[in-house]
Amino acid sequence: MSTSPATTSLSAMGVRMLASAPHRLLFFVGATNVLLAMAWWALWLIDARWHVIGMHQPAVPAGWLHAMIMQYQVLPAFMFGFLLTVFPRWMSLPALTRAHYVPVGVGLLAGQILSLAGLFGGLLLLELGALLTATSWAIGTTFLVRLVYLDKGRTWHAVSCTFALGFGLLGLLLYILFLHRSDPRLIFASIKIGSIAMLLPIYFTVCHRMIPFFAGAALNGYSAPRPLWTLAALWPMWLLHTWLELRHGYAWLWLPDLGIASLASWLLWKWWPGTRQMPALLRVLFVAFAWLPIAFALYSIQSAWYLTAGEFILGRAPAHALFIGFFGSLLVAMVTRVTQGHSGRPLILGTTAGFAFVAVQAVTVTRVLAEVLPDSLAWQALAAVGWIAAFLPWVLRSGRIYLSARADGRPG
Numbered sequence: 001m002s003t004s005p006a007t008t009s010l011s012a013m014g015v016r017m018l019a020s021a022p023h024r025l026l027f028f029v030g031a032t033n034v035l036l037a038m039a040w041w042a043l044w045l046i047d048a049r050w051h052v053i054g055m056h057q058p059a060v061p062a063g064w065l066h067a068m069i070m071q072y073q074v075l076p077a078f079m080f081g082f083l084l085t086v087f088p089r090w091m092s093l094p095a096l097t098r099a100h101y102v103p104v105g106v107g108l109l110a111g112q113i114l115s116l117a118g119l120f121g122g123l124l125l126l127e128l129g130a131l132l133t134a135t136s137w138a139i140g141t142t143f144l145v146r147l148v149y150l151d152k153g154r155t156w157h158a159v160s161c162t163f164a165l166g167f168g169l170l171g172l173l174l175y176i177l178f179l180h181r182s183d184p185r186l187i188f189a190s191i192k193i194g195s196i197a198m199l200l201p202i203y204f205t206v207c208h209r210m211i212p213f214f215a216g217a218a219l220n221g222y223s224a225p226r227p228l229w230t231l232a233a234l235w236p237m238w239l240l241h242t243w244l245e246l247r248h249g250y251a252w253l254w255l256p257d258l259g260i261a262s263l264a265s266w267l268l269w270k271w272w273p274g275t276r277q278m279p280a281l282l283r284v285l286f287v288a289f290a291w292l293p294i295a296f297a298l299y300s301i302q303s304a305w306y307l308t309a310g311e312f313i314l315g316r317a318p319a320h321a322l323f324i325g326f327f328g329s330l331l332v333a334m335v336t337r338v339t340q341g342h343s344g345r346p347l348i349l350g351t352t353a354g355f356a357f358v359a360v361q362a363v364t365v366t367r368v369l370a371e372v373l374p375d376s377l378a379w380q381a382l383a384a385v386g387w388i389a390a391f392l393p394w395v396l397r398s399g400r401i402y403l404s405a406r407a408d409g410r411p412g
Contacts (some may be wrong), residue, residue: 014403017402017403017404017405018105018402018403019098020411020412021083021342022080022081022084022085022096022100022101022104022105023082023084023085023338023339023342024081024402025081025101025102025105025402026077026078026080026081026084026101026104026105026108026403027077027081027335027338027398027402028079028398028399028403029077029081029105029108029109029112029339030074030075030076030077030078030081031165031394031395031398031399031402032109032332032395032399033069033073033074033077033112033116034074034391034395035388035392035395036069036071036112036116037066037069037112037116037339038384038387038388038391039388040116040119041062041066041384042381042384042385042387042388043055044062044066045377045380045381045384046381046385048377048381049375049377049378049380049381050287055223057128058118058119058120058126059118059123060123060178060179060187061121062119062124064187064191064240065119065126065217067191067194067195068115068175068187068190068191068194068299068393069112069115069116070323071110071171071194071198071199072133072137072168072171072172072175072190072194073108073112073115073133074112075199075327075331076108076137076168077105077108077112078331078335079107079202080101080104080105080108080140081105082334082335082338083140083144083161083165083202084096084100084101084104084140084143084144085338085342086277087144087147087148087158090155090157090158090209091147091148091150091151091154091155091158093147093151094196094329096143100143101140101143103136103139103142104136104137104139104140105136106136107132107133107135107136107139108132108133108136108137110129110132110385111129111130111131111132111133111134111135111136112129112133113129114126114128114129114132115129115130115133117129121327123179126179127176127179127180130172130175130176130179131176132255133172134169134172134173134176137165137168137169137172138169140165141162141165141166141168141169144161144162144165145162146160146390148162156228156231157205157206157208157209160201160202160205160208160231160235161201161202161205161206163201163235164197164198164199164201164202164205164256165198165202167193167194167197167198167201168194168198168199170192170193171191171193171194171197171198172190173190174186174187174189174190174193175187175190178190186396188246189246192242192245192246193242195247195319195323196238196241196242197238197239197242197320199327200238200322201234201235201238203233203326203327203330204234204264204292205231206288206334207285207330208226208230208231208267209226210334211271211285211286211289212224212225212226212271214282214285214337215271215273215282215285216233218278218279218281218282218347219275219278219282222273224270224271225270230263230267233259233263234259234260234263234343236256237256237257237259237260237263238256238260240256241256241257241260241299242253243251244256248301249390250302250306250312251303251306251307252303252307253299253300253302253303254299254300254303254307256302257296257297257299257300257303258296260292260293260296261292261293261296261297261299261300262293264292264293264296265293267289268286268289268290268292268293271286271289272286279347279348279349280348280349280354281333281336281337281340281347281348281349284329284332284333284336284349284353284354285330285333285334285337286355286362286408287298287329287333287357287361288325288326288329288330288332288333288334288357289330291321291322291324291325291329291364292322292326292328294321295318295319295321295322295326296315296318296322297326298314298318298368300330301313301314301316302314302317313317313372314371314372315338315371315372315376316371317367317368317369317370317371318370320364320367320371321364321368323362324363324364324367324383324387325360325368327363328360328363328364328387329360329364332356332357332360333357334396335398336349336350336353336394339347339398339401339402342406342412343402343404343406343407343409344399344406344407344408344409345407352393352394352397353394353397355390355393355394356390356391356393359386359389359390360387360390362390362391363383363386363387364387366379366382366383366386367379367380367383370382370383
């Protein structure tokens with residue numbers, strides 16, 4: 001069957017739209033994979049609990065691959081889309097061109113496709129997916145480091161993000177070594193580095209810069225501090241947490257984690273507007289940020305209990321309060337804010353994003369409680385299905401925006 005000229009023209013226009021700005025291409029990549037990766041994981045959990053599909057174990061244990069794909073492919077696509085857009089703005093430098101961000105987007109997309117295929121097709125596809133992901137990661141990081149160099153390191157938020165991206169590249173290299181050597185210590189280190197030394201610093205740094213900025217733009221008379229000393233204080237805590245995890249020093253995680261929870265709580269208190277007349281698009285940013293101190297309070301409780309009783313009473317509940325509650329909620333809140341603003345649309349949350357955000361809160365609570373409820377695996381499967389239900393309408397709406405011209409007729 002031949003393709004009509006009109007269909008071909010529309011397809012070409014969509015590709016041109018994706019390539020017209022870094023956030024369009026990379027948000028589209030992330031939005032696509034956020035459903036594909038979780039669809040596989042939901043099916044895996046359903047089959048593990050009820051044995052209705054007969055899915056085979058991948059070449060690498062499924063739980064490890066779930067962590068790697070979410071940490072190094074799903075969320076980083078959104079991160080690179082944001083950072084490649086805002087770094088030049090933060091530093092008052094010229095915007096990056098297609099030659100900078102298209103290779104990153106195409107490489108991450110190809111790496112994700114190969115990795116997802118590797119879930120069913122064996123070790124070679126996983127290796128190729130990891131290599132492509134690491135290569136595109138290195139390219140994107142190099143461009144961002146160059147901007148930091150041109151800025152002479154004066155923008156500390158950019159310095160913090162690029163430092164964290166370096167840890168991400170280290171984590172990917174450890175994963176590649178694991179695929180060749182099958183040493184579980186390598187992938188264990190990769191997962192721990194990816195969550196606490198890469199994702200958490202980037203998410204926090206972006207919040208530190210953007211939440212007060214967005215609040216100031218939305219609320220008359222709003223003013224809140226963005227003390228850079230908090231970044232300087234938190235980095236050693238993040239690294240100490242990572243080191244203790246790598247050394248299995250779980251009894252002492254409460255030392256850095258209490259500090260992280262306290263500083264995050266203090267910032268939330270300082271930033272929270274003293275008015276109830278807050279736009280929904282702003283309110284969701286604050287609610288999402290609130291999951292950070294909650295997550296590290298749970299980490300602290302678990303560590304203190306382990307110190308005294310030698311038991312992990314909360315399992316992976318603290319980690320999922322961080323991953324789904326903080327990372328997942330901020331993904332919806334921040335990406336919606338950027339998508340609306342950069343597509344020439346009104347800065348409102350809207351019904352679709354509002355539903356996604358509320359549903360993610362329900363998914364977070366479900367996944368956290370799954371660690372202490374009877375039949376934990378069934379609750380985990382329910383949370384995974386809930387994630388898909390939360391994100392599907394949001395992804396479809398966002399994807400249509402990325403493939404379309406700006407509503408205000410402006411370029412970008």
